[in-house]
Amino acid sequence: MEKIEHKMVAVNGLNMHIAELGQGPTILFIHGFPELWYSWRHQMVYLAERGYCAVAPDLRGYGDTTGAPLNDPSKFTIFHLVGDLVALLEAIAPNEDKVFVVAHDWGAFIAWHLCLFRPDKVKALVNLSVHYLPRNSNMNPVEGLKALYGEDYYICRFQEEGDIEAEFAPIGAKSVLKKMLTYRDPAPFCFPKGKGLEAIADAPSDLSTWLSEEELDYYANKFEHTGFTGALNYYRALSMNAELTAPWTGAQVNVPTKFIVGEFDLVYHMRGAKEYIHNGGFKKYVPLLEEVVVLEGAAHFVNQERPHEISKHIYDFIQKF
Numbered sequence: 001m002e003k004i005e006h007k008m009v010a011v012n013g014l015n016m017h018i019a020e021l022g023q024g025p026t027i028l029f030i031h032g033f034p035e036l037w038y039s040w041r042h043q044m045v046y047l048a049e050r051g052y053c054a055v056a057p058d059l060r061g062y063g064d065t066t067g068a069p070l071n072d073p074s075k076f077t078i079f080h081l082v083g084d085l086v087a088l089l090e091a092i093a094p095n096e097d098k099v100f101v102v103a104h105d106w107g108a109f110i111a112w113h114l115c116l117f118r119p120d121k122v123k124a125l126v127n128l129s130v131h132y133l134p135r136n137s138n139m140n141p142v143e144g145l146k147a148l149y150g151e152d153y154y155i156c157r158f159q160e161e162g163d164i165e166a167e168f169a170p171i172g173a174k175s176v177l178k179k180m181l182t183y184r185d186p187a188p189f190c191f192p193k194g195k196g197l198e199a200i201a202d203a204p205s206d207l208s209t210w211l212s213e214e215e216l217d218y219y220a221n222k223f224e225h226t227g228f229t230g231a232l233n234y235y236r237a238l239s240m241n242a243e244l245t246a247p248w249t250g251a252q253v254n255v256p257t258k259f260i261v262g263e264f265d266l267v268y269h270m271r272g273a274k275e276y277i278h279n280g281g282f283k284k285y286v287p288l289l290e291e292v293v294v295l296e297g298a299a300h301f302v303n304q305e306r307p308h309e310i311s312k313h314i315y316d317f318i319q320k321f
Contacts (some may be wrong), residue, residue, distance in 0.1 A: 004044060008064075011087035013079070017064035018092070020056045022048025025100065025123075027318070028085065029056035031094040031130070032105020033231050034171030034180055035301075036063045038218055039104065043314060044305030050315055052100075053167045055092060059107070060084055061230020063222045070229045073161070074235035077244055081110045081234075082117055089121060097121075103192060104128040104303050105267075106234055115255040118250055124256040124321045126314050128302055129267050131277055134285050135249050141238050148271060152190040158235040165228055171197060172218035176228075181211055181219070186269035210305045236298045253286045258317040260310065291317070 009140045019025035019037045020201055021044045029040040044054035058065040060081060069075050093099055101122050103111035108130035115122050115266070146156045158164055168176050179197045184190065191223045223231075261268045261280070268274065274281055283289050293303055293313060 004041070006064075009088060010089055013086045014055050014060060014084060014256045016060075016065040016084065018055055018089060018201070019044065020053065020055050020092075022051070022053045024053050025053040026053045026055055026089075027100040027102055027314075028089065028094055030055060030057060030084055030085070030101065030103035030107030030111055031062070031197045032103075033234065034177060034219070034223065034228070035107075036219065036222055037107070038063075038215075039103075039301075039304055041101065043303060045313045047315060050320075053093075055088075057085075059110075060226065061226070061233055062123035063226065068230060069205050069232065070227075073233040074240060076230075076233035076237045078113045078241045079244060080239070082114045085110070085114055085120065093168065098123040100124055100126075100321070101307070102128075102314055105130055112253055114244075115257075116251060118257050122255045124230075124258075124318055125258065126317055128260045128310070129262070129265055129300055131261070131267070131273065131282055132253055133276075133288050134251075135242065137243050137246070137249050139285060141242050143313045149190065149266065152192045154189045154191065154234050155238070155267075157191060157193070158232050161236065163228075164232060167193075167289070168197075168228055172220075173223040173228075174216060177219050177223060178211075178216055181216070181301060181304075186262055186264045186266050186299075188270075189266055190274060198222045210301075210307075213286075216250065252284075254288060255291060256288045257286050258291045258293070258303060258321065259286075259289065259295045260295065260313055262300060262302045262305070263294055263296050265297040265302070266300055268294070278300045 004019050006019055009016050009018055009097055027047055031039045037058050040056040042054060047054045060068045089099060098121055101111050108127040111125055114133045115125055142159060145153055172203060179200055277292060296305050
């Protein structure tokens, strides 16, 4: 890990922190919530050793990336997030027409839209955890989730500015992150107002051995410094995204794709997800979907829980291009 280089790049009004390792074709790694570039440390080393240039930014509002107006969720729409990455690619890979993209969780949501808006930028995509869902022109996504899972569902709880931040504050970033990163229950992720994360049982210690105290401290130190608002703004822009992406209603993602999800991933267990992924719905909207991998025994943070396995899956796929 000590070989990984760090630099700041001016992109799209931000001073974006990136981690970089290796030489060769670029692989852009996009992290999720509540993560950082650090989530990809194992994959970066593996792919760099095999002839690739691995690049992982801290996204807008996260980690050492600065310049995003945290008090304004409207500056965290999918257009801002994709715009940041397009500008980053122009800065770091100006001689490559297309790059490989690997993403997880919120990063996967961003990657789907990067491929939707700018397929000319992407050779091939490996997405983890979050499948592509076409825009529903008849339903606000937050209201839809509230109807399905109730007001205590985490995405619904994240909507009110300052509310969940106030609930997290006395608990501390380290405890919040430990609960979230080691969460393995495939049931809907809910925490009732007032009870907060105390309502969520701790993961059995033998199931969270992939997250060492040192690794947890890395995340905690960054989030203690930045707070959670930047990360939560992604959720607060969901309804705006639904309005803004109206021109892409019914559009397909036309990039060669591999999708990987853990058997116990809570996203995989959302209502209708398995049927959509395995019974043709997913392939309809991502026609170049080549492979779906369900990792037995794995949960949501598969890239960290099963680093070598995920690294090999990525390498085996991108070698084809």
